[in-house]
Amino acid sequence: MGEQESTASTIISFAQNLEEQSLKFYEELAQKFAEYRETFLSFIKESKTNKVSIMRSYQETVTDAFETGFSFKGLNLSEYAVDTKILKNNDIADALEKAIELEDKTSRYYSVVAQKSKGLLATISTDFARISEKRRKRKPILESLLAKISACRLIK
Amino acid sequence: MVLLEEPIKEVKTLRNYIGGEWVDSQGKIRDVVSPATCKVIARVPISIPSEFDAAVKAANEAFPDWRRTPPVARARCLFRLKELMEQNFEELSRIQTMEHGKTIDESRGETRRGIENVEVATGIPSLMMGYNLEDIASDIDEYLIRQPIGVFGIIGPFNFPFMVPLWFAPYAVATGNCIVLKPSSEDPISQCKIAELTEEAGFPPGVWNVVNGDRTVVTAMLAHPDIKGVCFVGSTPVGKLIYSKCGETGKRVIAQAGAKNFILMMPDANLEKTLAACMTSFYGNAGQRCLAGGNLVVVGEGLSENESNRLYEKIMKFYVNTASSIRVGNGLDDTVQMGPLRDKGKKENVARYIEKGVEEGAKLMLDGRNIRLVGNWPHDCFLNPSVFTYATPDMTICKEEIFGPVTSIMRARNLDEAIDMIHASPFGNSAAMFTSNGKWARDFQYRVKCGNIGINIGIVAPMAFFPFSGMKDSFFGVLHGQGQETIRFFTESKVVIQRWL
Numbered sequence: 001m002g003e004q005e006s007t008a009s010t011i012i013s014f015a016q017n018l019e020e021q022s023l024k025f026y027e028e029l030a031q032k033f034a035e036y037r038e039t040f041l042s043f044i045k046e047s048k049t050n051k052v053s054i055m056r057s058y059q060e061t062v063t064d065a066f067e068t069g070f071s072f073k074g075l076n077l078s079e080y081a082v083d084t085k086i087l088k089n090n091d092i093a094d095a096l097e098k099a100i101e102l103e104d105k106t107s108r109y110y111s112v113v114a115q116k117s118k119g120l121l122a123t124i125s126t127d128f129a130r131i132s133e134k135r136r137k138r139k140p141i142l143e144s145l146l147a148k149i150s151a152c153r154l155i156k
Numbered sequence: 157m158v159l160l161e162e163p164i165k166e167v168k169t170l171r172n173y174i175g176g177e178w179v180d181s182q183g184k185i186r187d188v189v190s191p192a193t194c195k196v197i198a199r200v201p202i203s204i205p206s207e208f209d210a211a212v213k214a215a216n217e218a219f220p221d222w223r224r225t226p227p228v229a230r231a232r233c234l235f236r237l238k239e240l241m242e243q244n245f246e247e248l249s250r251i252q253t254m255e256h257g258k259t260i261d262e263s264r265g266e267t268r269r270g271i272e273n274v275e276v277a278t279g280i281p282s283l284m285m286g287y288n289l290e291d292i293a294s295d296i297d298e299y300l301i302r303q304p305i306g307v308f309g310i311i312g313p314f315n316f317p318f319m320v321p322l323w324f325a326p327y328a329v330a331t332g333n334c335i336v337l338k339p340s341s342e343d344p345i346s347q348c349k350i351a352e353l354t355e356e357a358g359f360p361p362g363v364w365n366v367v368n369g370d371r372t373v374v375t376a377m378l379a380h381p382d383i384k385g386v387c388f389v390g391s392t393p394v395g396k397l398i399y400s401k402c403g404e405t406g407k408r409v410i411a412q413a414g415a416k417n418f419i420l421m422m423p424d425a426n427l428e429k430t431l432a433a434c435m436t437s438f439y440g441n442a443g444q445r446c447l448a449g450g451n452l453v454v455v456g457e458g459l460s461e462n463e464s465n466r467l468y469e470k471i472m473k474f475y476v477n478t479a480s481s482i483r484v485g486n487g488l489d490d491t492v493q494m495g496p497l498r499d500k501g502k503k504e505n506v507a508r509y510i511e512k513g514v515e516e517g518a519k520l521m522l523d524g525r526n527i528r529l530v531g532n533w534p535h536d537c538f539l540n541p542s543v544f545t546y547a548t549p550d551m552t553i554c555k556e557e558i559f560g561p562v563t564s565i566m567r568a569r570n571l572d573e574a575i576d577m578i579h580a581s582p583f584g585n586s587a588a589m590f591t592s593n594g595k596w597a598r599d600f601q602y603r604v605k606c607g608n609i610g611i612n613i614g615i616v617a618p619m620a621f622f623p624f625s626g627m628k629d630s631f632f633g634v635l636h637g638q639g640q641e642t643i644r645f646f647t648e649s650k651v652v653i654q655r656w657l
Contacts, residue, residue: 005493009259009264
């Protein structure tokens with residue numbers, strides 16, 4: 001095929017996978033780094049809600065008037081893939097760096113698909129934009145945790 | 157390539173749903189074959205007339221109690237049905253993809269459109285209200301009430317096996333009637349699944365009946381004295397026949413029939429967005445829908461001949477390029493944009509039209525008979541998109557409904573000429589115009605004799621709360637399916653004039 005084109009179903013599956021991946025990642029972090037558990041648990045809760053609301057929005061707006069097969073041009077999904085594997089020797093700083101990358105890419109993904117779905121039906125685009133914003137807000141939280149940890153290390 | 161999980165795990169013989177019981181048919185059994193894989197996924201009985209009669213009898217027996225059931229209680233059955241459909245949304249959608257071949261996005265869209273009709277019908281306590289006027293004369297009041305009529309027959313088409321029967325069935329039962337529904341024998345599984353859900357939703361036995369079969373059942377339906385009306389969606393010749401038979405026997409009828417839809421592209425249209433809409437319009441559901449685009453007319457309104465030529469060349473190249481990149485394959489692969497035709501015979505029919513187009517002198521710029529698939533599937537039912545250019549109104553491909561993934565790109569010097577082309581067609585289902593010019597759009601909407609008009613909309617599919625319109629050879633009847641008109645169709649208007657002496 002010529003220019004990269006993704007179906008609505010692919011877009012939704014990818015979003016669902018991102019939320020699922022995030023969920024598992026933060027569950028692992030919550031177990032491993034108990035002192036930051038509350039923050040990670042709040043992310044987990046949010047991702048569960050996101051998953052449900054994405055699927056609901058899609059199912060409620062996908063109709064045959066929705067140009068599903070042809071509306072997501074030029075979207076390279078591999079650009080938004082993230083490695084969230086935590087290695088044995090990874091400390092909290094490594095984990096937070098991965099988390100920041102995850103949030104950055106995920107937020108960008110939602111923002112791009114929100115733009116591309118704008119001309120279709122309102123709710124799906126609004127939902128993507130809202131989730132993008134929610135994910136974007138996680139980044140400064142994670143960055144401040146990382147800064148705090150780095151500062152503690154310097155003092156030590 | 158990753159396929160979504162198939163919901164149909166074993167090959168079952170479907171049964172009829174009559175009087176709240178699942179009943180084996182004595183009729184012959186046919187295979188239901190998934191067009192993408194060519195595998196048998198179910199077996200469907202071709203019911204005999206006595207089985208249809210039994211369903212009508214059950215419906216007739218259920219009618220007196222059901223019509224007395226308060227509308228709000230009938231609506232609650234529909235609320236439960238809607239909820240069950242939501243819970244089974246994905247399974248219902250995947251069944252459609254397996255039995256029909258359409259892509260999973262299209263199936264989910266179809267499921268949603270079907271559910272929307274159930275949602276609208278839940279408003280029956282308001283929708284069914286009559287009206288009144290006091291003192292039409294001294295101490296005399298007059299009012300209108302809407303009453304259900306009895307048993308209605310619904311004949312489902314193969315192209316939207318889930319949604320189309322729901323243009324009628326929820327409204328029929330909401331207004332207090334009972335139904336006998338005959339799904340298409342090519343893809344009957346969705347309707348059997350819906351019948352299971354109606355049972356779970358608590359519809360009383362006999363209100364919602366399903367009899368599988370073919371024209372034998374249709375013939376029995378048209379002749380049966382207890383069938384008060386028939387709803388049909390399918391081809392024009394069959395629609396005409398049903399209309400006349402119903403006329404002979406005094407039945408009400410909604411017969412939504414064939415189409416040859418024109419899409420006009422004006423010089424000021426947004427090319428990229430128009431073509432995205434055209435792709436879904438012409439190739440969605442592999443072109444097997446009565447709202448599918450058939451002829452794309454590039455209109456040179458206000459342009460010189462040279463400018464018009466350049467515009468045509470540009471659109472043609474862009475169109476062929478876009479159409480050739482459509483990914484065709486098994487609809488359960490969610491990266492696929494177009495599925496197979498419903499069966500081999502339908503594919504061969506479309507291929508014959510392509511051959512005819514070549515014979516009659518249209519230029520075949522993209523030949524969908526050269527099959528390129530995502531994944532390794534039997535080619536039996538597949539075609540890729542085809543595009544003809546330099547097509548003219550007198551050609552068979554521009555006049556007849558192909559019901560497949562074929563676009564004929566035509567030219568018109570101006571809007572008048574384009575509208576004349578539309579009016580030369582015997583069909584009047586839908587027509588669309590792509591433009592940024594409000595005056596042209598208004599002129600188009602005002603003049604064109606088609607039931608469903610799109611302005612910058614490729615598939616002019618009315619929502620459940622509007623009628624699905626149609627004119628000329630695309631519709632036979634008076635009232636249309638969906639929304640308020642359907643409420644009128646399924647009820648008798650009784651006028652009471654009252655004076656207390």
